[in-house]
Amino acid sequence: MTWPGEFTFCPRCGSRLGRRHIDGRDRAVCPDCGYIHFRNPAVGAAAVVVDTGRILLVRRSPRVSRSGLWSIPAGFVEYGEDVREAAARELREETGLEATIGEVLQVASNFHDPEKLTVGVWFQATVTGGHLAAGDDADAVGYFSEIPPLAFETDRALLERLIAR
Numbered sequence: 001m002t003w004p005g006e007f008t009f010c011p012r013c014g015s016r017l018g019r020r021h022i023d024g025r026d027r028a029v030c031p032d033c034g035y036i037h038f039r040n041p042a043v044g045a046a047a048v049v050v051d052t053g054r055i056l057l058v059r060r061s062p063r064v065s066r067s068g069l070w071s072i073p074a075g076f077v078e079y080g081e082d083v084r085e086a087a088a089r090e091l092r093e094e095t096g097l098e099a100t101i102g103e104v105l106q107v108a109s110n111f112h113d114p115e116k117l118t119v120g121v122w123f124q125a126t127v128t129g130g131h132l133a134a135g136d137d138a139d140a141v142g143y144f145s146e147i148p149p150l151a152f153e154t155d156r157a158l159l160e161r162l163i164a165r
C-alpha cells in the first residue's frame with residue numbers, strides 16, 4: 001500500500017523518484033543517485049504529569065491540527081536529540097514547567113495522521129520548577145480530574161489505564 005505524502009523528488013539530488021520493490025515493500029527509489037526512501041514513523045515523546053490525582057493537559061492551538069482539543073504535552077524528537085530530553089523540552093515549551101523524566105508509561109503507534117505516522121513514548125514526569133503557562137503549540141494548560149475532549153486515542157488509552165490504577 002502507498003501512504004499519502006510520499007516524496008515526488010529525490011531529497012538528496014532532486015531527480016524524480018521511481019518505485020521499486022525492496023525488502024518486501026514498494027519504495028521510492030532515485031534512478032540517478034540510488035537513494036532509497038525507507039519511510040519510517042517519526043518518534044514522539046510525551047510527558048505525563050500527575051498531581052494529586054489530576055493530569056496535566058494542554059489545549060492544541062489554532063495553528064496545529066485538532067485545535068481546541070486537549071492532549072498530554074508531547075512533540076517530535078529532533079534528529080540528534082535524546083528521547084527523554086525531547087519529553088522534557090516539549091513539556092517546558094508547552095507548559096512552562098521543568099521536570100525530571102522518569103519511567104515509560106506507554107509505547108504506542110499513532111495512525112491518526114496517515115501522512116505522518118509516529119511511535120509515541122509516554123514518560124512519567126515529576127515537576128521540579130517553572131511557572132505554569134501555555135506556550136508553543138498550546139494555547140491553554142491545566143490540571144484535570146475529569147478528562148476533557150481529547151485529540152488522540154492513544155492519550156485516552158493511557159489516561160483510562162492510569163485512572164483504573
Ligand SMILES: [Zn+2]
Pocket residue numbers: 010011012013014015030031032033034035
Ligand atoms: Zn537522487
